Amino acid sequence: xxxxxxxxxxHNDDTGPAGFEQSSVMxxxxxxxxxxCKVIDVMLKTKDVVTLSMLxxxxxxxxxxxxxxxxxxxxxxxxxxxxxxxxTIAEHPxxxxxxxxxxRSFGTVADENWRTRLQMFQETLICRxxxxxxxxxxxxxxxxxxxIFVNVFVDRENIDSxxxxxxxxxxxxxxxxYLRDFMMDSLHFAIDQIRLIPxxxxxxxxxLVDTLKLDNLxxxxxxxxxxxxxxHNFKPKELDNSLxxxxxxxxxxxxxxxxxxxxxxxxxxxxxxxxxxxTNHNSENFLNNTDLIHAVLQRCLSISNEGPDPQWxxxxxxxRVDYKSGRFLLPKLASLVNEYSPLITTASxxxxxxxxxxxxxxETVNGLLDKAIELNGVRKHLETTADVDxxxxxxxxxxxxFPKVNDMPxxxxxxxxxxxxxxxxxxxx
Amino acid sequence: MLQFKLVLLGDSSxxxxxxxxxxxxxxxxxxxxSTIGAAFLSQTIKVESEDQQEVVIKFEIWDTAGQERxxxxxxxxxxxxxxxxxxxxxxxxxxxxxxKAWVEELxxxxxxxxxxxxxxxxxxxxxxxxxxxxxxxxxxxxAKQYAEDQGLMFDEVSAKTGHGVKEVFQxxxxxxxxxxxxxxxxxxxxxxxxxQVDINVPRPSTNDTTGCCS
Numbered sequence: 001x002x003x004x005x006x007x008x009x010x011h012n013d014d015t016g017p018a019g020f021e022q023s024s025v026m027x028x029x030x031x032x033x034x035x036x037c038k039v040i041d042v043m044l045k046t047k048d049v050v051t052l053s054m055l056x057x058x059x060x061x062x063x064x065x066x067x068x069x070x071x072x073x074x075x076x077x078x079x080x081x082x083x084x085x086x087x088t089i090a091e092h093p094x095x096x097x098x099x100x101x102x103x104r105s106f107g108t109v110a111d112e113n114w115r116t117r118l119q120m121f122q123e124t125l126i127c128r129x130x131x132x133x134x135x136x137x138x139x140x141x142x143x144x145x146x147x148i149f150v151n152v153f154v155d156r157e158n159i160d161s162x163x164x165x166x167x168x169x170x171x172x173x174x175x176x177x178y179l180r181d182f183m184m185d186s187l188h189f190a191i192d193q194i195r196l197i198p199x200x201x202x203x204x205x206x207x208l209v210d211t212l213k214l215d216n217l218x219x220x221x222x223x224x225x226x227x228x229x230x231x232h233n234f235k236p237k238e239l240d241n242s243l244x245x246x247x248x249x250x251x252x253x254x255x256x257x258x259x260x261x262x263x264x265x266x267x268x269x270x271x272x273x274x275x276x277x278x279t280n281h282n283s284e285n286f287l288n289n290t291d292l293i294h295a296v297l298q299r300c301l302s303i304s305n306e307g308p309d310p311q312w313x314x315x316x317x318x319x320r321v322d323y324k325s326g327r328f329l330l331p332k333l334a335s336l337v338n339e340y341s342p343l344i345t346t347a348s349x350x351x352x353x354x355x356x357x358x359x360x361x362x363e364t365v366n367g368l369l370d371k372a373i374e375l376n377g378v379r380k381h382l383e384t385t386a387d388v389d390x391x392x393x394x395x396x397x398x399x400x401x402f403p404k405v406n407d408m409p410x411x412x413x414x415x416x417x418x419x420x421x422x423x424x425x426x427x428x429x
Numbered sequence: 430m431l432q433f434k435l436v437l438l439g440d441s442s443x444x445x446x447x448x449x450x451x452x453x454x455x456x457x458x459x460x461x462x463s464t465i466g467a468a469f470l471s472q473t474i475k476v477e478s479e480d481q482q483e484v485v486i487k488f489e490i491w492d493t494a495g496q497e498r499x500x501x502x503x504x505x506x507x508x509x510x511x512x513x514x515x516x517x518x519x520x521x522x523x524x525x526x527x528x529k530a531w532v533e534e535l536x537x538x539x540x541x542x543x544x545x546x547x548x549x550x551x552x553x554x555x556x557x558x559x560x561x562x563x564x565x566x567x568x569x570x571x572a573k574q575y576a577e578d579q580g581l582m583f584d585e586v587s588a589k590t591g592h593g594v595k596e597v598f599q600x601x602x603x604x605x606x607x608x609x610x611x612x613x614x615x616x617x618x619x620x621x622x623x624x625q626v627d628i629n630v631p632r633p634s635t636n637d638t639t640g641c642c643s
Contacts (some may be wrong), residue, residue: 097496100442100463107460115460140441140496141465187498220502223466232465286489287434287509295469295489 033063040067049078053253054352057320060241061249068152068245072170075252079346080173083362092130094138098123101143108235114156121159122150129172135369136175136183139190141224144231145179146171148248151236176365177346178257181338182227184376192337192379192388193261194222199331200265208272212279213289221294222264225301229260233301234308243308247316254323255357257347262328266315271300326351335393338379340372430473430485433605435598436507438535439516440527441495444551447588448516449492452598457589466499467506468492476603478610486602507535512545512601519550519585522566525575532579543608545601547582548572554587 027035036055040062043052052071055062062068102123109115126146130138153167181189198214209215224232229251236242251259268275278296286292322328328350337343345368346360375395382388437445446461446468453472473487491506493499507513515531517524528548535546550572556565569585576583582600586593 097441104442104460104462107458107462137498139498140463140494143463144465185498187501218505220466220505223502227465232462285432285487290505291434291469291489291491294467298469 033060036060037063037067040071044070044074047074049075049357053255054324056249056253057323057352059317061246061253065152065155068249069166069170071249072152072252073166075255076170076173076177078357078359079255080177080360080365081362082169082172087128088131088134090131090134092127092134092138094130095127097140098126098130098138098143101140102126105143105147108237117159118147118150118154121154122146125150125164125168125171128168129175132172133176135373136180137185139182139187139227141228141232142175142179142182144228145174148229148231148236148244149174152245152248174252176369177255177360178251178342180346180365180369180372181341181343184373186376186380188379189338189341189372189376190223190227191218191220193257193341193343194219194226195385196261196331196333196336196343197222197226197265197268199336200261200329201268203329203331204265205269205272208269208276212275212293214268214293217290217293220290221297225264226260230263234312243312243316250316250320250323251347254349254352255347256323256349257342258328258330258350259319259323262322262330263315263319266318267301267311268297270311270315271297274300323350324352326353335389338372338375338392339395340368340375430487431606431609432487432489433511433602434489434491434509435512435514435601436491436493436503436510437514437516438493438503438507438528438531439495439514440518440521440524443495443516443518443521443524444588445495445514445516446492448514448549448551448586448594448597449490451588451591451594453490455591457591459589463496464492464494466494466502472598474599474602476599476606478606484606486606488598488602503534504538507539510539510544511541511605512547513539514547514549514597514601515581516549516551517567517572518552519567519569520552520555520564525550525567525572529575532581536579543612545582545604545608546579547584547597547601548576549583549597550585551588553585553592554589 036058040052040055042048043055044067053075056071056075062071102119105122106115106118109118122143126138126143130136149167149171153164153170158164175183181193195218197219198209201214202209230247231244234242234244234247236244247259247263251257275293275296278299279292282292282296286295330350333341333344342348346365349355375391378391379388382391437449439445441463446464447457449468449470450456450458450461453470468491470490470492471488472490473485475483475485478484491510493503493506513531513535515528515535517528532546532548535544550567550569556562572585573583575581582604584593584597584600586597588594
């Protein structure tokens with residue numbers, strides 16, 4: 001099979017890195033991979049992070065495990081710089097849950113001995129990370145994400161090595177910059193994120209949202225996909241070319257946790273006809289609309305033995321194209337997710353040219369984490385979306401006006417709220 | 430065909446998904462992955478009416494995640510449920526305490542007095558034979574007594590061998606049919622049908638077993 005350099009199967013991007021996708025030279029798949037690997041090698045050598053991150057968002061991402069681990073390592077080290085690690089031996093409260101989940105992990109690995117070694121490695125790695133970051137709480141599904149990192153960084157030759165510090169550093173950077181919302185002691189921030197999905201769909205097809213009443217039901221159908229960045233849905237079968245690796249290549253290259261949300265929204269839009277047909281066909285089989293939509297979407301998402309439906313390749317490609325050309329259609333996030341969310345701070349890019357990349361340091365990220373934990377303490381007692389909207393708006397205004405607001409005593413905070421409210425009232429008068 | 434919603438609840442790793450897959454697909458996988466959020470499956474069974482006619486019952490099954498943090502999603506799945514399978518692991522003492530907490534929550538939060546709650550002790554295969562007796566951490570008599578006190582149905586099963594699994598769903602289906610047939614008959618009489626019972630009236634399934642969500 002021949003193809004244009006860098007062009008995807010479905011789309012001929014014209015915004016590729018350094019003309020990589022603009023060539024009209026026809027080459028076959030193997031030649032394409034070889035050439036791309038050579039270009040990646042050059043970018044790694046010259047530490048050209050900008051071009052490397054563009055390459056991560058093109059067809060086949062970073063191509064193979066060798067290039068993938070080097071690329072992830074360089075990109076994530078440019079996104080996050082950790083102070084000297086504080087290794088502790090104190091057990092993390094979630095270690096038992098980690099053990100239970102890892103014991104059931106790597107189900108697609110046929111060799112039983114190798115599978116057991118991978119499971120033990122994964123458990124040790126997660127526990128080590130949690131002990132270094134005691135404030136993070138483990139959730140079922142995080143182990144699926146870790147299994148992707150283990151697949152990329154660990155092989156039979158290096159598993160017994162004592163030095164897996166690069167893997168740990170990459171996983172730690174990804175966890176702290178991209179997954180903080182999911183690692184609170186409750187699901188609330190995660191639910192806030194998945195509630196963006198119907199809002200994103202609505203911006204493109206209001207009729208579909210209205211017909212399926214997506215606005216009025218909790219989008220719990222997307223939890224496993226979003227919380228695991230699709231790693232629970234798409235288990236890797238072939239080390240180098242599985243779709244899930246390309247998804248992670250793109251998320252890390254774009255430094256954006258908006259990517260999974262946009263992809264899921266595209267999945268709904270792409271399956272519009274099927275969704276309408278099947279919800280109509282099954283409407284009398286379910287007690288409520290939430291159950292019906294969840295069941296139908298689960299069916300559409302189901303993976304055959306041959307792997308994910310080819311539609312996911314085109315969903316990923318379309319998302320890449322939108323990202324490069326700045327066409328992510330998003331609602332205003334400020335009142336929908338918390339002010340410290342990765343979606344607004346550390347993994348927030350909505351297009352390739354959305355400003356310079358910031359390197360985050362431990363102090364900043366820990367500060368965001370502490371504030372998020374504090375806000376989550378308030379958030380989890382709120383029942384309605386209106387209350388949540390109010391909290392986030394109020395918090396957002398206070399935070400912008402008074403960046404040190406969280407360090408203030410409660411009485412001072414209350415006075416500030418009153419001050420802001422009275423100012424708004426007077427302005428309205 | 431009658432259709433009922435059934436939800437599985439219980440602590441992490443007690444075997445909820447394995448029980449469902451044994452019932453729906455008659456398979457067992459040692460490496461069944463953790464459930465994230467919830468998963469939907471469905472299966473039909475046949476129960477017998479008073480006049481010994483076969484009645485087809487379809488279960489809409491919601492298999493939930495066991496980790497504590499996913500507990501907040503559970504009301505979405507047990508809301509409107511007709512039956513709940515509350516599962517514990519007979520080799521893990523604490524899992525019965527978690528099961529008891531689920532029973533409490535169901536009793537407090539679900540308004541339906543007809544909600545069928547079935548307490549299921551899974552993994553009995555692990556304590557079969559004289560060599561393995563010490564692996565049992567929850568005595569069957571203890572759990573049974575608790576179930577009786579609370580008015581729950583109860584049995585022990587093994588998703589691995591299949592022992593008792595189908596019987597649990599069969600018993601739930603029969604109980605639901607027996608409970609609902611009177612309710613349906615009453616409703617039919619209210620509709621002026623001269624006491625004729627049309628079992629399909631409240632929520633007949635228009636879908637055959639090859640449909641999307643079967």
